[in-house]
Amino acid sequence: MTATDAPTKPTPIGPNSAGPDRTSLASRLRSVNVGSVLVEGRALVALVLIIAVFALLSDNYLDPGNLVTITKQVAFNAIIALGMLMVILNGGIDLSVGSTVGLTGAVAGNLFRGIDMPLTQAIMFPKVWVIVVLSVAVGALVGYLNGLLISRLRLAPFIVTLGMLYVGRGLTEVLLDGQNITNELRGQEGLGNTGFFEVFASRPLGLPISAWVMVALAVLASILLVRSPFGRWLYASGSNERAAELSGVPVTQVKTRIYVIAGVCAGIVGVLQIANISSATADLGQFYELNAIAAVVIGGAALSGGRGTVKGTIIGAFVIGFLANGLVIVGVSPFWQQVITGAVIILAVAVDQIQQIAQRRGAAKRAVAEARTAAAGAA
Amino acid sequence: MTATDAPTKPTPIGPNSAGPDRTSLASRLRSVNVGSVLVEGRALVALVLIIAVFALLSDNYLDPGNLVTITKQVAFNAIIALGMLMVILNGGIDLSVGSTVGLTGAVAGNLFRGIDMPLTQAIMFPKVWVIVVLSVAVGALVGYLNGLLISRLRLAPFIVTLGMLYVGRGLTEVLLDGQNITNELRGQEGLGNTGFFEVFASRPLGLPISAWVMVALAVLASILLVRSPFGRWLYASGSNERAAELSGVPVTQVKTRIYVIAGVCAGIVGVLQIANISSATADLGQFYELNAIAAVVIGGAALSGGRGTVKGTIIGAFVIGFLANGLVIVGVSPFWQQVITGAVIILAVAVDQIQQIAQRRGAAKRAVAEARTAAAGAA
Amino acid sequence: GASQETGASAADAEGGGTIAIITVDPSNPYWKAEVDTAEQAAADLGYESYTAAHENDPDEQNTLIETAINDDVDGILLDPAGADESIAAVQKVVDAEIPIVLINAEISETGLASSQIVSNNAQGATVGAEAWAAAMDYKGTYVELFGAPSDNNAQVRSDGYAQVLAQYPDLKKVGTEIANWDRQEGQEKMEALLAKNPDIDGVVAGNDEMALGAVNALKAKGKLDQVKVLGFDGSQDAVNAVRDGDLVATVVQPIVEGTTMAMNQLDSVIRTGETGVSEEKQALDCILVTEENADSVQNFVISE
Amino acid sequence: MTAVAPAPAETTEIGQVVLQAVGIAKTYGVTKALKGVDFDVRAGQVTVLFGENGAGKSTLMKILSGVEQPTAGHLVLRDEQVTLQNTVDAVERGISIIHQETNLCSNLSVRDNIFLGRELHTRTGSVDYGREAEITARLMRQLEEEIAPGTLVADLRMGQQQIVEIARALAADARILIMDEPTSALSASEIEVLFKIIRELTANGVAIVYISHHLEEAISIADHAVVLRDGEMVAHEPVSEIDLPWVVHRMTGRQAEYDFRDEPREFGDVALSVQHVTVADLDTGRVMVDDVSVEVRSGEIVCVYGLMGAGRTELMEALAGRDPIAAGQVLLDGADIAGLTIGERIGRGLGLVPEDRQRDGVVQMLSVGSNLSLAGLRSAIRKGLVSRGAESKRIKHGMAEVRVKASGPGAPITSLSGGNQQKVVIGKLLMTDPKVLLLDEPTRGIDVGAKGEIFALLFKEARKGLGVLYVTSEIGEAMTASHRVVVMSKGRIVREFDPRTATRAEVMAASGESDGPAPVAVEPDAPADPNPTEPTRTDGANGGPR
Ligand SMILES: Nc1ncnc2c1ncn2[C@@H]1O[C@H](COP(=O)(O)OP(=O)(O)OP(=O)(O)O)[C@@H](O)[C@H]1O
Ligand SMILES: Nc1ncnc2c1ncn2[C@@H]1O[C@H](COP(=O)(O)OP(=O)(O)OP(=O)(O)O)[C@@H](O)[C@H]1O
């Protein structure tokens, strides 16, 4: 977006903070510190504060059951946010993920209803895993479309994905045609498409499946960003696309891929969500994009690209989750809940700016002192 | 946002296309042409196409009554879009305008209900014009807050205004407390607060007041952008903030002001809208921001800042208005309406990219030809 | 929430404790009335209460339900988000052995909630449609404004209208538009529809907001006197409009009465384990509001 | 606002100190850019500031012009102590600066850029475009450039953009004018014009501070020489007292010894063969590179000399694979590389060091280390992942190779001085083990020491068989560092020279540098003239015209 959301002085992140250079431990530590402090610090601060406040106000806030509830809630947002992080690292944005969630849900629902085979009049009922794969594939397809339009035609991500937001939501409603799909999701023995809920609404070790998926994807994402060349390319092209290109980075390809990733994440959530609410509804996933973006940015990413981490994003998602749950549990009126949520989003990102400004002040003072002595020495 | 939405070569805008320089008529003409062709061209193309298509499909589409209807609906979006244009020219974005519309509406409504004076137990009923001024002032205040956070704390406009979106909507609901304010808007002779609808729902010369306001504001905006130093500062800081700052442009001040302008525009629409639907409702103005952004971008502005015109923005708003109305008139199924809208938004911005790419192809061919001849000449 | 410790100790005979009121969207007058009534009743019955809104998002509903369970509330009053989508949520509450009563909308499963006090949308639509058809003199062209597709009630009401109006061949529907329960959208869709069919005779709307939007559009075109508009909900604005003759009719859902019933039954379940009423599903029949009885309706309360 | 004839000097007579920097210190986080520098600016005279990359020249100038505030020390303007909060303060006090990196708004016209932030108003308070345009036109005439005031800055090439920067500074009608490497993208003739203007200004009592890495050029215009090293002032003399070796010695702190000339030897077979290549500007459809053919053998260093706008950058970028080639053919080791992506070309051993470091060279948000390893990342990949060990080993090696001055691989690239950033960019490509390296103005804005190191580096690689094709606008570099000079003009290769036998005059004439010899073009007939920025010469015989 503007330069303003990048710090006046970009600080090395991701690759550096991860890549140990044996040559200078000092500088390594430094870069790590700078990296984490600046990038995830504020998110952690916000998280701790929120938890502290609500834990004081309600004894049930931190009881295991509630933590599980929160985690499940966070998981959906976090999974979307991981995809969004990739997009934002590239300096892009994806407003269509919410609609994609709805669309994949609707697609899955319809597949459970079965597919009319044009030739043979028979109706074909795919297996559950086929349904899941196909639905997620639809998410990937939407992402691929976004990616092509943005990388090849060089259109603004904001506007492309805004258009796709409408298209996706519209198609969802076309597919559902005003009817939620619910019972079909159970499947029928005879049709061999049962077992959806058994898997996608299961709670291995007491944690909902969505939480496990989040963990798995987070690990994958970290490896992708920190260890794989793709990650390095992503950070590079997000910070200076032309320079990255001249260094041999396949910037167009990278761009296309990240939107596919975002689409896949949305698809996964779509499937998990219809299992969670045991129904495919027309407005499933609305506004998910906003929560995801909020999570990524609260997590320390710069919307101008090139800066952001998986850790931060996950923390950001938890900030939102703990806040929402806390507001309910202490019984804040629904109206005020929105007000507070908005305020916290702003505060969360304001925190480290304020802190940075303070820091600079301090630094300046120290420098003056040093200089004085230096000057004295010179004289 | 990213570099991708800026064309490979920026095209002259505002100052250039308008500023007459006697020295070189040629380059002036050129810049004017390029300006209008590239910046507003695609919007015009889209508009003409849409009108043509629907006019063919329905006889009622172009009858005066319907044109007035469309104009009225466009006006609300266009007024918001004018404010949004300023913000986008600066490379920012304002997601909070929709909530601000709702908030100002709610404020106006409450003022019609009267203000309890804490000291004297009496209830004070302000005059209509006072109510209007105060309400718009609230819009300005919200904008000012956005501006301060973005310019002083250097926070990302997207995230600040996203937070403000929630805050504004929440406050709106708090103010209305689940009740629409309807009858009170009529005011009462005794209280001396009548005459609201007579003015703000009036139709001078058969055109709804909102249309006139749009025209007035559009003229104002053009003057501001094209004739005033502020306009030049805006275009400058939008494309290269550092350069502008070094040239002595008060970039921070400029930034703050544009968000105030956006807030004021939203405030005006808030007042006009409650007059239009004769009630202050809690969800008034939802999603206005998206339509406004779409209008600005369809109108040829670059979300990366520094490029965009008032003319283009107005045309962009009409594109959306004519489309929405047309889809209803030709009786497209409601579900598909969204799909088409989204597709058109994307197409509208894709048009001139495709065209450019075609051009480049042509350029390459010509070059080869020349080269051939050159080679022949050499041999 | 705030007083759950009293709640924890109060899950016994003499009542008291905390009740979670989980509703749809209190920023809308209808649910606002529901919430206000519930909170008032809770207070009168000696309970603490807090209100949360799921805005018809089953996922959000799940979370709110789980949160309430985690918060050891003593009872839950739920306005469910979808008949099928809410079963799982209610099941959770039952498993947690917390009394739950459903208000306004039903779930497609019995034997879970202690009672379901359901506003009878289908019946409301029929009486509304009947009255409107009569006012139309059973002939003419009309358009329909449809609610949010994601909300089951939009379909239910639309079907209710269709059922009745199908009986009268001279009533011809010339257009349907989605206006998402919203007044401004209703108005803009109506304006467009008017351009398409300048001389329609009637409008049926899925709720009052859309109906009032249509009324605005018609007023602006000076057509309101030729066109008969039907609303649904009985919100105060609509009732006033009926009184002024802008609306032919609306149907009021006696949500206040229903919510009071619901809270009393919830209280009795909390104290005695019994609702005190025979059947679980209790239909709240909607009441037609026309010029005759408009004055007797105040904020969803019908004073005979 | 009379840019043409500055207001006659008020009672400051020539040579009097008008602006004094006293004990200026500036610290950026850990780096001490300036350590208590005293610096005088004299009315009607040109004070030249010498110093290696990172010596602190720009920082000092930024402080004098209100861009940055000193962490210690103060400024004395005409005997009164002043603090410059921002550039506006400075301009109001008659101090204006031409920045090292051009700071223009590419979406605005030349006119708008020149008057940005100090608009001329009509009675109605609106901008007086007419008068602004007139003055702009006048400035352009004065600078002898055909640029219409309405032209978009985006349509100007680097050189022209620098002219606009200069015009803007002149328009401010300053009494003290700071020029931080104003000529880094100017052609010899354009430099001549600039010098003429400088002399006019000084004649009117304007004080000038001038920074350039073209030492001879700088000496030729200087009245006073001041040398910075590592943030401290190490020497200042009237120019009559000094010569080039003196400057080099003070700058580098040592009797720098670099052998600029690579010893003649047998080259390998043709590594890169460019055949009848034509490149068009796809936006304008204008032919930028017209039927160019040139060969580079492995181990050979070929220089493309020409004026700004000759189309060299287009040629280089087309070879690197950024711009499509409209016609012709490029062979790398005999294999046609048409259709290969930039990455694939780098993989095959062909990479470009771009002209615009900030825009195309460094990735600002990555560390020095990550920048270095970016292009050659493939070779650090083990099992699909980047091996940290392998990578940091290569980074360490690379940093040593190109001698980057940085606190460590983790340091932000933006904290390095221009020269060091350039070394990183070159190092980045050397780490891909290229067969042929393309360099576009590799020494632009780089100090003599670094230049020496960079060429020494190229020679070393060349001996190992690297083919080098580099673009330069500096005749000195063209004549000495290359084995072969091809001259480009208006998109075509007009002639080819052997630097040992050709004279500068011949080469420059071929490039179409019509008007008068550039300040660097001394001793036109000296065969195999030693490079003017060549430190080993100590006789100072060619200290440039005085
Ligand atoms: N914004 C900054 N942040 C951190 N360090 C900086 C900054 N600007 C300059 N420096 C450091 O201050 C020192 C002086 O930089 P400066 O640009 O003044 O050198 P210079 O003499 O102008 O070099 P060059 O000849 O390459 O322009 C360098 O070490 C540089 O790394
Ligand atoms: N951004 C641009 N827009 C339009 N024309 C340009 C642009 N950049 C360069 N040109 C034109 O292309 C030709 C080559 O310019 P360029 O300066 O890149 O060539 P060059 O020989 O590389 O000069 P330089 O010494 O600057 O590299 C010139 O005619 C110039 O006017």
Ligand SMILES: [Mg+2]
């Ligand atoms: Mg410098």
Ligand SMILES: [Mg+2]
């Ligand atoms: Mg060049």
